[in-house]
Amino acid sequence: MTTHSLIVTGLAAGYGDSDILHDLDLTVPAGKITAIVGANACGKSTLLRAMSRLLKPRAGQVLLDGKSVHKTSPKELARTLGLLPQSPIAPEGITVADLVSRGRHPHQGLFGRWTREDDEAVRAALDVTKTGDIAERNVDELSGGQRQRVWIAMALAQETEVLLLDEPTTFLDINHQIEVLDLMTDLNQTRGTTIAMVLHDLNLAARYADYLIAMTAGRVHVSGSPETVLTEDNVRQVFGLESRVIADPTSGRPIMLPLGRHHVTQA
Amino acid sequence: MVTSSTLEIIVASRRRRQKKYVLVVGALAVLLVLIFAITLSVGHSFTPPGDVLRVLMGEAVPGASFTVGQLRLPRALLGLLAGLSFGLGGVAFQIMLRNPLASPDIIGISSGASAAAVFAIVVLSLKGPIVSVLAVSAGLGVALAVYGLSFRNGVAGTRLILVGIGVSAMLESVVAYILSQAPAWSLQEAMRWLTGSVNGAQLDQSATLAIALAVCGGLLLSRARDIEALRLGDDMAAALGVRVSETRMIIIVTAVGLIACATAVTGPIAFVAFLSGPIAGRIVGDSGPVLLPAALIGAVLVLGGDYAGQFLLASRYPVGVITGALGAPYLIYLIIRVSRAGGSL
Incomplete structure (x- = not known):
């Protein structure tokens, strides 16, 4: 690797x-x-x-x-280097499999000849994102969460x-x-x-x-x-927000609790 | 096995798309050949296909040589080439600006080319390729002007379309003004510059157009995959390795070239550029790049429209009247659909 x-x-x-x-x-x-x-x-x-x-x-x-x-x-x-922009556009009527396949664009030549590696990359992308079972659906019909997974699958197919x-x-x-x-x-x-x-x-x-x-x-x-x-200092400097930072009991990572002007009983 | 079945789905889906695409392009090509053949052999009189072929091979066939060789062939050829040009140029703009309303005949490029052609022919008494050159220059000029006028922190599609519609209206009035000042103009000729027509076609007109189509169309089709990637948004296309500004530049120059060269000969055949892309998109779906099918649809519309205008209706109409009658309701439908969806255009 x-x-x-x-x-x-x-x-x-x-x-x-x-x-x-x-x-x-x-x-x-x-x-x-x-x-x-x-x-x-x-x-x-x-x-x-x-x-x-x-x-x-x-x-x-x-x-x-x-x-x-x-x-x-x-x-x-x-x-x-791949990029998934904030609001990519799904062409009308495009299926999941087709959209994800377009991630192969940089790997293909002028005529877009499709190879085994292309199929395999798309397969892996669909499997990882668990979108294989919606591969034949129209992207327009998907929920927000599914759609985001499909876009990520496309970025993954780019390998x-x-x-x-x-x-x-x-x-x-x-x-x-x-x-x-x-x-x-x-x-x-x-x-x-x-x-x-x-x-x-x-x-x-x-x-x-x-x-x-x-x-x-x-x-x-x-x-x-x-x-x-x-x-707490950085949150104040970056966001102008007073907060408490504690350790997340589930992960040990820091977690930020905003103070705000209401509902705070012990700061 | 989960993985193998996913692979099977992908392969099957790709095969289905490829098969459908080949089928669609094939069917359109056959349809086009059929209409072309009918245009050559069936008019006010019937010419047997054998005679048509012999005329095409250059043999002299009494009667048929004039009807087919002098009348029908130039007209059919011009219709074919103009249709291909309009279809291709129109869809390229629609994809680039991601809006079906952004076709060159809506945003003023066609009327720019048309105004330049009318000015060159009527006022300057010019003829031939120089008219095309002027039309292309004017088309590019209008494209630049519309782009510049709608520029404010980048170009929003809607603003560009509205500016384009305004510019288009202005240029159409220029055409009407020049025509009204021209003394010896027949209604037929005036109709050409107002709605487009392939009346009185000459073979040499097709030659200029064929060259433009080979150069601009070839360049455009060679970039079909990059252009297709633009449909995912400029940022996504760039992330996939497409040179976005370069591709846009190629689209603008070649599409304007196609539209303007065709317009310089036939006039702005109403709505063909506007209709071809969406029709092709509807038929092709996600099965493949829409450029080539849109070109074929454009040719079907012009040839079919011209044939209908000549022979299928009570009196004779130029092709632009027929395509205009088809296109206007679709334009209204699009505007209603977009405004119902809550968009401002």
């Missing part, structure tokens, strides 16, 4: 004239699960887009195995050793959120996939990630193990 290094140095990027990311440095640990957290509009999605070559940086670099992703051919990059996901749990019920995050952990443990995902829920991030990156205003505020990142 190969491990890939993904390093961001001095990155500045944005849309139009204004930069959203400023002189940002970070390292995504190889073979681990990384969660990127931060308040809305702090640049999390922009960071993922810049890291996966979708957005051209104004300054700095994104280095995958020492080579700038913006100087790598898109197809070559897409065989190593990249690094996978970036932009809020893969948003709009899902809590049980489906856990399902998706368990799936990410399976993937990380069985295939050794390096995973970096933007997550909204701090507690789930601390629970599932080996490494947390907290962003404020287009910069990395703090990064490290969940224990070092999810602290």
Whole structure:
């Protein structure tokens, strides 16, 4: 199993004239699960887009195995680094099997000749995400949780050793959120996939990630193990929220309890 | 065995899709050949297929040589090529902007090409390929203008379509104005520039169009898989290794080239670009890339529409009247469906 290094140095990027990311440095640990957290509009999605070559940086670099992703051919990059954007579009009437098969795009030539490896990759992706039994269904008919699993299956069919996901749990019920995050952990443990995902829920991030990156205003505020990142001070600085952080009795990971102005009997 | 059965499902599903795709493309091709053959042999008089073939082989057949060789063949060929061009150009835009309303004949590209062609022919008295060149330039100019006018922090599909409809209306009035100022114009000729027609087709007109189709259409079809990936959204396509901006550039230039070259000869045959993609999409489903089937549908619509306009109705109509009558209800249906779904367009 190969491990890939993904390093961001001095990155500045944005849309139009204004930069959203400023002189940002970070390292995504190889073979681990990384969660990127931060308040809305702090640049999390922009960071993922810049890291996966979708957005051209104004300054700095994104280095995958020492080579700038913006100087790598898109197809070559897409065989190593995958991205599941926040709102991908399922073409009308497409079946699960077909959608997942499209993850093979970077592995195919001009005429899209289909090989045994392609079938096998799609099979593995469907099995891991437990979407094999809905393979013939229309994507339009699926529930939110199923649909998200199908998109993840598509990203898996791409067979990249690094996978970036932009809020893969948003709009899902809590049980489906856990399902998706368990799936990410399976993937990380069985295939050794390096995973970096933007997550909204701090507690789930601390629970599932080996490494947390907290962003404020287009910069990395703090990064490290969940224990070092999810602290009362950091929550105050990143989100402007008073909280208590305790150890989760079920996992031992830190868990953040917001204080708010009401209902708190013992702070 | 769970795993093997999943594999079987995948393989079966892929085979089903491939089979259906081959079947659909094959059936459309056969239908097209059939309509083409009927256009050549059945008109006001009937020419036996044998005579038609002999004329096509270059033999002189009394009677048939003129009817088939001079009248029907140029017309059928022009209809075929224009239909393929409209179908292909239309669907490429619809996929790129992910909206069936974003076809070149709705967002002003066709009317831009049409206005340029009318101006070149009526005011400047030009003829031949130069008219196509002007039409393509005008089409590209309109595409750029519509894009620029609808740009605000990126281009939203809806804004582009609304701007395009406005620009289109403006250019259509330009066409009408030029036509009204032209002294010696027959109704037939005017109809060409208002709704599109293949009346009075000449073989050399088809030559220009065939070259445009080979170059632009070939380039477009060679990128069919990348274009298909754009349907998943620009970000997803990019994540799959598609060069998104490059693919968009190719789509814009080639599709405008196709639409404008065809429009420069036949006028903006109403709604063919707009209708072909959705019809093809409905038939093809998820079985494969929609580009080629849409091109075939475009040709079926133009050839079939022209034949119906000439021979199946009480009086003779140019093809654009027929395709317009088909397209307008679909446009209304689309707008109603989208607004019922809660979208603003």
